[in-house]
Each structure stands twice: as structure tokens, then as C-alpha cells.
Amino acid sequence: MTDPTGTTTVRLTTAQALVRFLAAQYSERDGVEQRFVPGVWGIFGHGNVAGLGQALLQAAVTGEADLPYHLARNEQGMVHASVAFAKTRNRLQAFACTASTGPGSTNMVTGAALATTNRIPVLLLPSDMFATRMPDPVLQQLEDTRGGDVTVNDAFRPVSKYFDRVTRPEQLIPAAQAAMRVLTDPVETGAVTLCLPQDVQAEAYDWPVEFFRRRVWHIGRPLPEPDALARAAAVIREARRPLLIAGGGVVYSEAETALREFAEATGIPVADTHAGKGALPWDHDRAVGGVGSTGAASANELAREADVVIGVGTRYSDFTTASHTVFADPGVTFVNLNVARLDAAKHAAAQLVCDARTGLEALRRELDGWRVPDAHRARSRELADAWAAVTDACRRVEHGPPPAQTAVLGALNEELDDRDVIINAAGSMPGDLQMLWRARDPKAYHVEYAYSCMGYEVAAGVGVKMADPSREVVVLVGDGSYLMMAQEIVTMVSEGLKVIIVVVQNHGFASIGALSESLGSQRFGTKYRYRDPATGRLDGSVLPVDLAANAASLGAEVIRAEGIKGFRAAIAQARAADTTTVVHIETDPEGPNPPGSAWWDVPVGQVSDLDSTRDAYETYRSQKQGQRHYL
Template structure:
């Protein structure tokens, strides 16, 4: 069959499927893209031809920002438990390199996305072309080489026939739960348009089965033996518990053993917030309940977690000098962290195996009672934060807005966030009852993820209400995909929280002795600093100009009313609300290692350095 390289790729992608537990679905259900020189006459022509002739089913979605479309693809994959992945095509040069941040986010979060950046001429006939980097070290270097460190698989297709092994390798990595992430196939613009006689076999329907690896028997015995010695065990539920759809098995295991369950951002909702064993988020922005139990834990069972520094409070949260770890994870990299007894297996299969081996073992009743009392005490703290009992400003505290929203969402509604002060508040306070109802991207914590992720999540779960929580800082960085929501007639509710600055970094700056320097949106003042009056930026008007319906609120009651109206609407709606930049914030019980200047002329910095040195003494390696 004679086709161009781009036409062959489109036809190939349309025939790829994933399968787990006997359920098949499209592996590549669509393609985001922005056309320019490099892909408009290659991949763009191929997608048009596929739509016009029906020779391949690969729907195209016009995005507004290349980084944003990769974020949307990552959110799509996350919502679909990594069983499906969008492709993203971009033009040569800046169009392609705009995707690099998205690639880093996807790989850091272990989320499959397929990136198709256009590249320079393989023939080098018209070199240097528009937007080409000329590198004196080598003629084969292009800007797309910057994708290599942030991709789990990278290839450059410089001849049409190279597409066959490259495309198959790409699908292998996209469907590998231990090795997945951004997969990059660079496509030189001349090769995209070059014709080749392709083998028919290349286009057959392929089903990529995603298995459930079981624990090696000896490793399972070692893990069970260690767990049986525990008197104060703790489970850390990460994203792997959700992606493997092991939430029922996790709840049953916790109920049978009585082991309390703390969660990471990616694992929130794996156990319902009001379950008797649930103690909430762990670590730097964790609950007092989870962190208190972690400080005493003698055995920690990590399930599908990568143990980021926020989860471990920069290696300070697990305080027992004799603490030991069992890590159930499909990825060996994570399974062996903290000198753990590794259980390299699927989370569901591993939990089923542990349940069978542990038999009737369970914690003492006194430990169950302590878990329940700590969780109940934190519930009262959360209620107080949601009620704004410590609020003193004329504007509502962010925690009050979150409390109102938590009351208004249904169990299956999805809340999305990524950066700023909200992730900390959400990990401490948000009450999730569904494993797909909480999408806070905190592996890369990328400002600008939120709105784009709302697009991808809604495409992946059209039957769920999607709430995007975004601060003014992230909104100003990337809100363009609101236009895509409008063009696709998708309904997303964007809660735009405006406090005229970077609340999270401002608070961190103050705690580290840097006095909130450069973190507020202000005119330049008389002393040359950005400390003048508030800027006359109207983000509500901006959202309306992008095509969204806009509702504004200045009180908690007004916010509740606006959200109810947004829920009743069928269109994308932005609810704009102003909050107090200075909080108050929920009471913290964890630490985060952010080095403070060792010498300084500022008293505030010297005091912060003393506090930092004291906290640093609690840091350790778990050996």
C-alpha cells in the first residue's frame, strides 16, 4: 500500500487498542494539534484525508497552545487509568519545543502521551530552513533533541521505513505501566510527505494487553513476615492504587487488617475520606492525623507511590528510628526505595496476594481506636477551616471557598488543580469519595496545567462534572484552552481564585526570610519595588473574551450561588472569586526542605536560617 509516512502513521494509530481484564478500548482515540510549517502538509494532510475518505478514524482537536495540549493529553490518560493516550502534533521549531514542558510533566507523573514534533529536513536540501537551529557540533542536532531527557522513548524517523519499528516501540512504551510517560517520535517535514510501499500487516488491528504482574513468591513471603511484626503499621496509597483499579481491594485490606491509610495527591480517593481507616494526606502538606501515625510507624506499606519529598516531608515524616518499608509497585525504581522489601507487582494483584497470606492478622484494637480518634480530630480541624473560623480579612479565605465547593460537588465530580497554595489546602482538607474525583498534578506541579487538564478530563469523562480550580497566577500563564472547550461545546466549570499574587510562594518566601519579595501583582512603587497599588487586571473580562460565561462573587454565599448556576448551565462557565492573599492557611504539621541563605545581611533571613538548621536535624535516609 503506497502512502506517505504521515498517512501511514495516522492509519497505524487508528488501529491500536489496549486491553486489561478483558476490556478493550482505543489506545490512541484522537490527536491534538496546531499546524504550521513542518506538519501542515504532512500530518495535517493525513488527518484531513482520513476524515474525508474514512480510511482511518483519528479525530483531530484544534488546541490553542502546544504545552496546553500535552497537559490535556496527560489529564486524559490519568482519567482513563493510563489505558488510553492522545497524540499531539506540532509544527517545526517553537511549536514543537513548546511541548517540552508538557512532556516533562507527563513523564514525571508516569502518564502516557504520544508527541509528534515536526523536525528539520532529513535531506538537508534547503538548510538552514526557517526556525532551524544550526549547531556547530553536529549537523544532525535539532531543537527536538531537547525532548530526549524528558521522554521515556525518543526516536527520529529520517526514512519512511523507520516508522515501522519506531511506531511499534512507541506503543510498547505507552502501554507499559512501569515505563510509561512521554513518547516522542520526531518527524522531519520532508519525510512526513514522502511516499513508501507499506506492508499491509503494519495496519492490522493490534491489541496491546496490559497485564497484572503478580509478586514473586519469596518476595511475598518476606513482605508478609515483616508486616506480621508490625505493631503500628501505616499504608501509603499512591497513584498506582488508582491506576490499577485496586481501590476495592485496598479498602478490603485496610478493613481486614485495621492498618490506617494515608494518601498522596495521586492516591487521594483510593479510600473514601470518611472510611474508618482513612487518615488523609501525608507529608509536607499532610494532615496532623497521618503525620502523627507516620512519626510512630514501625512498618510502612507503600502501594503505588514514588515517595516524593512532599510525601516524606523531605525525609522527616517517618520518625521511628527502626522503621522498615514494604513497597508494592509495578516499577522496580519505586519498589526498592528506602531499602524496602520490594513487591514488584500490580497493586491489585499484590493486595490480593497479601490478603491471602496474612490470613486473620490485624492490628490491636487500641491502634484502631487511636487511628479513629486522630481522624476525628482532624475532621473537626477541617470543619473549622471550611467555616473560616480563623478568617479576619474582608475577603473570604481560600479555605472557605474550598469548603463551599466541597459541599456543592457530587461524589463523581472531578476537581483539578496543580500549583500554588491550593494543592496544600486540598491535600489537607478535600474530602474525596471517588478515586477519579481528585486530579491534583503535584509530581511536576506545573502552573498552567489546570485549564488544559479540564479539557482533557472532560473529553475522557464526559459524564462527570469537571471543576477546574485555578489561581490568578496559573490562569495568567495558560488559559487558552477555554477557547477549545467552547469550540468543542464541552462544559467545564472553572473556579478562578484571584488574590493578586502568588499566595503559596509568598507565604514560603516569608517563612524563609525573603519577605514575600516579588510575589504580589502590584505597580512598581516609589522605592523601585513591586509594592505599589493593585494592578487593574480584570480576569473575569478576560475569561468572557475567550467565550466562557462568567459569574463573579465576593462572598462565600455569593460563591455558592454562582456555583449552583454554573452546575445548571450547559456551557463552560468561569466563577471568579476574590480571596484573602494572607490566608489563613490550615495548620501544618510537616516540613519541606527549601534551603535558606547561609549568610545574609537581613535579620529575617538569619532567623529563617536558624529555623532551617533545626528542622534539618530531623532529616534522615531510611537505611
């Protein structure tokens, strides 16, 4: 039909229109086009079952829109799976997630925070209350005395990069386009939330057909501004002990070759963050390991000595800077190359606001003929080799039974191929992994450490495997994170995804237990134990929890491994399997840890009746003296 202006229109519900719109969106970078939204994750309930649920069904039955639906088991989990997918696809594709009104929608808030903190795109479609307010209050509605338009979905505002509430069908036209603008912007990307009142989802409207045309969102590679490039190069040319920090931006911009060529041409040693690990192979001559609170002694020593720090695609989290203590040279200067000015401007740096690949290529040309002093090059190699010897010992430590976690990680690293993906997010493992894991591929190390969200791991395994089925995907999860969100094992099974899940059982929170002890809190409340009638505390005998049996009940094949030899055999068996397989192994939560070489600021009580806390505070006060702003 045509409207009075002569515009060709089609009558659809708001939900049907949104499905058609999303199916027609594409991204393009370097001449490669691909569907930006490959599908929708969802759990249906009142609020979306007759709206988006009906629209997705209609699309599948009639073929009017190609937008596959995937059923999740937990709303937070489906956002995590979507983030892991987008991260693996270098932010060039992103899923949409729909949830029912009330708790179904607010379950996605943690996932939104994770996506935005990590700067990974995901489109959230939480159902909302009636726009008409005829049924008022409706089931699960928040009644706020301050305003009638407030709903629980307003909780998404601070954790979304873009937020809108579509209270009329025609509002979807600008809202959907604004959502795509943010999702495909390397600087602004993160969680995008479009709240959809349940009556508006089902309301019909005459939509302009042009709204559904194929749209390509071009993701460019901004070039460095010439004067800024000259200023940055001038700072680097004066450096005697420079250090480059490779962050996630190197990986997202696919700048691995540019980074390697820059490092080889200049001789500058390269340290990495969790997000940048693998951008330069661990055994490359210029690679010196992870930097910061849980970094390598080699990288941290070079960071302390550095007179110029070149940050590429890093946001300088407190773990990277060791809470502003690791860059210790009194006159240290920063050169930051980042697509986001927010990050480029940190630490009073000389700023290169540009794409990581184009920036590194331009900086290499600008520095043509310049190299670091031979002594600095030799020292960086000497430190890296010494650290490799230390980690060799940690990875093969004889301990137990049960074995030390470091030995489990070493065995796992040796059993996997270079392209196999390791996934982790929380607990003691990210620290051990940053020190011990040896990655040669930029997608082989998938550790979410911006939000460090317990429960991310299993769900992320779904997303990573969907993003790249050619890779073996290994989820590494402690018992604490496993118990918070294991439901997506069912999703793996139902989707026919082959994922290996390594469940490390240590009967409590190993990471926070060790941190608690170091801060004088005596591992209080960090062990899974019965309550002791004598003390009234949770420090009795070990609980009879069987996580292997739990995983089997969710549909996974399960292998119980004992000792490192048994663990190696179990991994080999899991690799040969064609279904989701869980390898369960017990470790010693107080087993030997890799040697730390930097600090993390976690305040300790200034006054206490406990000797352990008083002693810890004195240590804390001493460490804090090395903390400073980089001005």
C-alpha cells in the same frame, strides 16, 4: 500491489501511514478492549501542515482511518489536556499531539516533562528539519557547531521515556511499534517522542499492509513472586504500629476495592498521597488523611510513630516523606508494593514488584487472621476524628472580606457531588486541598502534583471532560496559573465541553508569597503590583487586572461572586448551566491557612544582611536535623 518478496503493499506518505497505524492500535486489560489512541491534538504550521495535517484531512474525508483531529490553542496546553485524559482513563488510552517545526514543537517540552514525571502516556509528534538538508538552514533551524544532526527537538530526549527521529519512511515501522510498547507499559510509560522531519512526513513509500492490521496491546497484572510475598508478610506480622500509604498506582490499577478489603481485614490505617486521594473514601474507618509536607496532622503523627510503612503504588516524593523527616521511628521498616522496581526498592524496602490490585489481594490472603493491635486501631481513629474537627473549622472560618481560601474550598467541596471532579496543580491550593478536600471517589480528586505545573489546570479540564463526559468537571485555578495558560477556554467552547472554572483572584502568588515570608524573603517579587517609584520595587498599588473580563472574551459565561454565600449561589448556577462557566472570586492571599504538621526542605541563605533571613536560617538548620536516609 505486491513487492518482489510477495508482500502486499500500499503506497502512502509517512504521515498517512502513521495515521493508519495509530487508528488500528488497541489496549486490553481485564478482558476490556478499547482504542488506545482516540484522536490527535494539533496546531499546524510549516513542518506538519502538509504532512500530518494532510494525512488527518485525508483520513477524515475518505474514512480510510478513524482518527479525529482536535484543534488546541497552545502546544503545551494540548499535551496537558492529553495527560489529563490519559490519567482519567487510567493510562489505558492516550492522545497523540502534533506541532510545527521549531517553537511549536519545543512548546511541548514542558508537557513532556509533566507526562514523564507523572508516568502518564502521551505520544508527541514534533516536526523536524529536512532530513535531506537541502534547504539548510531552514526557517527556525538550530545550527549546532558540534553536530549537523542536532535540532531543537533533541531537547525532548531527557524528558521522554522513548525518543526516535524517523529520517527514512521505513524507519517508522520499528519506531511506531517501539512507541506503542512504551506507551502501554505501566512501568515505562510517559512521554514518547517521534520526531518527524517535514520532508519525510510527505515522502511516499510502499508499506506492507500488515503494518496496519488491528493490534491489541495487552496490559497485564503482574503477580507477586511467592518468596517476596512471604518476606513482606513476615515484616508486617511483626509490626505494632503499621501505616499504609496509598499512591496513584492504586487508582491506575483500579485497586480501590482491594485496598478497602485489605484495610478492613488487617485494621491497618491508610494515608494517601495527592495521586492516591479518594482510593479509600475520606470517611472510611481506616482512612487517616493525606501524608507529608502538606498532609493531615493525623496521618503525619501516625507516620512518625510507624514501625512499618507499607507503600502501595507510591514513588515517595519529597512531599510524601516531608523531605525524609516524617517517618521518624529509628527502626522504621518499609514494605513497598509497586509495579516498578524503581519505586519498590526505595528506602531499602521489602519489595513486592507487582500490580497493585493483585498484590493487595495476595497480601491480604497471606496475612489472613492477622490484625493490628486494638490500641493502634483506636489511636488512628482518634487522630483522624480530631483532624476532621480541625478541618471543619478551617472550611467554615469567618474571615474578610475578602474571604479566606480555605472557606472557599470548604464551600466548593460541599456544593459538589461525590463524582464531580476537582482539578488543580500549583500554588497554595494543592496544600490546602490535600488537608481539606474530602474525596469519596478515586477520580474526583485530580491534582497534578508530581510536576506541579502552573497552567495545567484549564487545559486539564478539557482532557478530563473528554475522558468522562458524565462527570461535572471543576477547574480550580489561582490568578497566577490562570495568567500562564487560559487559552484552552476557547477549546472548551469550540468542542462544546461544559466545564466549571473557579478563578481565585488574590493578586499574586499566594503560595510562594507565604513560602517566601517563612524563609525570610519577605514575599519579595510575589505580588502583582505597580512598580513603586519610591522603592524601585514591584510593591506599589494593586494592578487593575480583570480576569473575569478576560474569561468572557475567550467565550466563557462568567459569574462574579462576592463572599461565601455569593460563591455557593454562583456554583449552583454554574452547575445548572450547559456551557463552560467561569466563577470569579477574590480571596485574601494572607488569610488563615490550615495548620501544618510537617516540613519541606527549601534551603535558606546561610549568610545574610537581613534579620528575617538569618532568623529563617536558624529555623531551617533546626528542622534539617530530623532529616535522614531510610536505610
